[in-house]
Amino acid sequence: DQQVKQNSPSLSVQEGRISILNCDYTNSMFDYFLWYKKYPAEGPTFLISISSIKDKNEDGRFTVFLNKSAKHLSLHIVPSQPGDSAVYFCAASAKFNYGGSQGNLIFGKGTKLSVKP
Amino acid sequence: EAQVTQNPRYLITVTGKKLTVTCSQNMNHEYMSWYRQDPGLGLRQIYYSMNVEVTDKGDVPEGYKVSRKEKRNFPLILESPSPNQTSLYFCASRALEVGANVLTFGAGSRLTVL
Numbered sequence: 001d002q003q004v005k006q007n008s009p010s011l012s013v014q015e016g017r018i019s020i021l022n023c024d025y026t027n028s029m030f031d032y033f034l035w036y037k038k039y040p041a042e043g044p045t046f047l048i049s050i051s052s053i054k055d056k057n058e059d060g061r062f063t064v065f066l067n068k069s070a071k072h073l074s075l076h077i078v079p080s081q082p083g084d085s086a087v088y089f090c091a092a093s094a095k096f097n098y099g100g101s102q103g104n105l106i107f108g109k110g111t112k113l114s115v116k117p
Numbered sequence: 118e119a120q121v122t123q124n125p126r127y128l129i130t131v132t133g134k135k136l137t138v139t140c141s142q143n144m145n146h147e148y149m150s151w152y153r154q155d156p157g158l159g160l161r162q163i164y165y166s167m168n169v170e171v172t173d174k175g176d177v178p179e180g181y182k183v184s185r186k187e188k189r190n191f192p193l194i195l196e197s198p199s200p201n202q203t204s205l206y207f208c209a210s211r212a213l214e215v216g217a218n219v220l221t222f223g224a225g226s227r228l229t230v231l
Contacts, residue, residue, distance in 0.1 A: 009157075034219065043121070043207055043222030044160070089160060104175075105220060107152075109159035 003027045004092050006108035013115050019077040021111050023090030026071065030092040034105070035064060035075050038087045047088070048075070080115045087112045119144045121223035123208050129229045130198055138193045138226050140208030147213040149191035150175070150220070151183065153204040160207070166191055167213065198230040 005024045013019045023033075031052035036044035050057040050064045050073065057064050063076045077084055090108040121142045130136055142149065150165035152175075162175030166185040180202055182194040191210075195202060205227050209220040 006159075036222075041225070043209075043224045044220075045222070046219045049219065104150075104162065104165065107160040109157065 001026070002108075003030075004090055004106050004108040006088075006090055006111050008111050009109070010112040010114070013080045013113065015082055015115055015117050016079045019075075019080045019084065019113055019115065021075040021077075021088050021090075021113065023073045023075075023108055024071060025073075025092050027092070027094070027106075028071070029094040030106075032093050033064070033066060033073050034091045034093075035062075036089040036091060036107075038089065038110070044089055077113075080113075082115050082117050085113055085115045119221065121208055121210055121221050123206070123223035123226045125226060126224065127227050129231065131231050132199055133197050136195050136198060136228075138195075138206060138208075138228070140191045140193065140223060141189050142191075142208075142210040142221070143189065144210060144212070144221065145188065146210035146221075147188070149185070149208065149210045151181070151191070151193050152207045152209065153177065154207065154225075155204050163193065163206075195228075198228075200230050202228065203230045204228060 003026050034049040035047040037047045038044040048059050048062050048064050050066050055066050066073045087110045089110045091105040093105045124139045147168045151163040152160045154160050161177045163181050164183040166172045172183050205225050207225050208223040211220045
């Protein structure tokens with residue numbers, strides 16, 4: 001069963017507006033969450049992360065929000081730019097030993113963001 | 118430059134012909150992992166390694182082998198490739214200290230099995 005879910009396969013946003021990408025998780029042992037961005041013909045690159053001891057982390061135009069009670073996190077991009085068009089993967093891990101796979105990242109299926117000029 | 122290097126980047130092969138995808142990292146990372154990306158399925162882990170001579174299965178290990186004889190290299194071996202192994206493969210690595218969960222990915226290897 002999927003432990004990390006990105007229920008929106010795609011999202012289209014106008015340049016300058018806010019992009020909100022959502023991610024849900026089921027495993028309460030997860031305590032570290034990351035967002036990766038992937039352009040075609042390239043490997044995923046790390047974008048931003050958040051530890052479960054926080055509910056918000058900001059880096060420039062990118063902010064990740066974590067709602068532990070709802071097991072939900074979201075990535076906000078403000079303002080969105082055409083260069084942000086990519087597939088965004090949400091990932092989660094448990095820092096300590098869990099099922100013998102300490103720190104293994106579990107990825108969602110990804111959301112393809114298109115930012116239109 | 119810190120990087121993960123995969124080869125080949127593109128490969129077309131036929132069913133049953135053994136192949137190896139190499140992966141090398143220059144960051145002295147203990148942890149290395151292989152993922153495959155398929156449409157609608159996202160990134161799924163094939164195998165991972167916590168250090169030299171220590172490997173373990175991920176979510177989709179069937180049909181694959183790995184080895185970790187040196188810290189920098191983590192080759193993915195397909196002994197008898199089949200068409201359902203047509204996919205985009207990524208190698209990744211990271212350090213193992215607590216909190217260092219940021220994986221660095223290679224550029225990917227697109228494999229087609231006819």
